[in-house]
Amino acid sequence: MTGVVGRFAPSPTGALHLGSLIAATASYLNAKQQGGRWLLRMDDIDTPRVVTGSDALILKTLADFGFEWDGVIYQSQRHEVYRHALAQLQARDHLYACLCTRKQLKDRGSHFPFYDRHCRDRNIKTADIHTALRLKTPLEGAWQWRDLIQGEQQTRWQIDTDDFIIQRSDGIFAYHLACALDDVDFGITEVIRGADLLASTAPQQLIQSLLGKSSPNYAHHPLITDAQTGIKFSKASHAPALDTKNAARLVLQALSFLGQCPPTRLEKEPLMPIWQWAITNWQLKAVPKQTPAPRALLF
Numbered sequence: 001m002t003g004v005v006g007r008f009a010p011s012p013t014g015a016l017h018l019g020s021l022i023a024a025t026a027s028y029l030n031a032k033q034q035g036g037r038w039l040l041r042m043d044d045i046d047t048p049r050v051v052t053g054s055d056a057l058i059l060k061t062l063a064d065f066g067f068e069w070d071g072v073i074y075q076s077q078r079h080e081v082y083r084h085a086l087a088q089l090q091a092r093d094h095l096y097a098c099l100c101t102r103k104q105l106k107d108r109g110s111h112f113p114f115y116d117r118h119c120r121d122r123n124i125k126t127a128d129i130h131t132a133l134r135l136k137t138p139l140e141g142a143w144q145w146r147d148l149i150q151g152e153q154q155t156r157w158q159i160d161t162d163d164f165i166i167q168r169s170d171g172i173f174a175y176h177l178a179c180a181l182d183d184v185d186f187g188i189t190e191v192i193r194g195a196d197l198l199a200s201t202a203p204q205q206l207i208q209s210l211l212g213k214s215s216p217n218y219a220h221h222p223l224i225t226d227a228q229t230g231i232k233f234s235k236a237s238h239a240p241a242l243d244t245k246n247a248a249r250l251v252l253q254a255l256s257f258l259g260q261c262p263p264t265r266l267e268k269e270p271l272m273p274i275w276q277w278a279i280t281n282w283q284l285k286a287v288p289k290q291t292p293a294p295r296a297l298l299f
């Protein structure tokens with residue numbers, strides 16, 4: 001075992017689809033190839049979106065696809081940790097309360113979810129009203145970081161991101177806060193996930209740095225499109241659930257998509273030899289970049 005720790009973090013809001021298989025495969029192989037550990041994390045803090053039973057379904061699907069993991073974390077069991085970090089950020093004056101509704105933002109010409117910092121200096125007391133809490137991001141400048149797949153990145157504060165929410169007005173902790181803390185607390189060394197989350201990295205690294213923690217490395221793999229599969233694939237577009245009967249074929253498809261060139265002899269093989277080949281031969285540098293670059297990448 002090395003110190004490498006990877007993770008796959010599905011939201012238990014439905015069944016896994018091909019896009020999820022690609023994210024699971026990339027993070028799994030990257031950890032296993034280096035002799036590291038691989039954790040599963042259920043991103044289940046956004047309780048209104050959670051679908052009862054889908055965590056069990058996700059675990060069953062991953063097992064049927066031949067994944068072997070070293071632990072499962074539920075964000076819903078980490079409220080105390082999130083609360084503590086939020087209090088620390090608050091004590092250091094990094095947060096402020098915001099009372100703006102979507103309608104008010106729209107009327108001001110600030111397009112949801114982009115926030116115009118209206119409440120930043122209003123000094124709203126949070127004691128007895130349900131308010132959202134936002135993080136004071138730097139008023140100018142940019143965050144530079146290097147993605148292990150997409151290369152050098154620059155996220156401009158207030159242009160590519162805004163004073164994002166840390167706790168929603170319904171009391172639910174925001175994904176950025178939970179994810180930033182979990183990745184550090186569970187010793188994740190490499191966060192491998194889809195390029196749809198590229199713009200999440202600067203906010204998450206900012207939270208980690210404000211709490212005095214060092215950030216893991218990040219790598220964002222490209223997203224599979226309908227044109228490549230011939231089918232709708234995202235959860236939002238009702239992607240078909242992964243079909244366990246076709247597991248070997250789908251894993252080969254995920255490997256090819258990730259630039260790994262599995263040999264054609266594997267097409268006749270069951271899952272086990274496919275995974276053996278993939279773990280031995282995984283190369284992060286063979287994963288193609290997202291094209292065209294997602295908006296947050298342009299600078």
Ligand code: GLU
Nearest residue numbers: 009010011043179193197
């Ligand atoms: N739960 C998030 C999602 O399914 C992924 C979070 C992450 O990988 O950071 O989109």
Ligand code: ZN
Nearest residue numbers: 098099100119
């Ligand atoms: Zn506001």
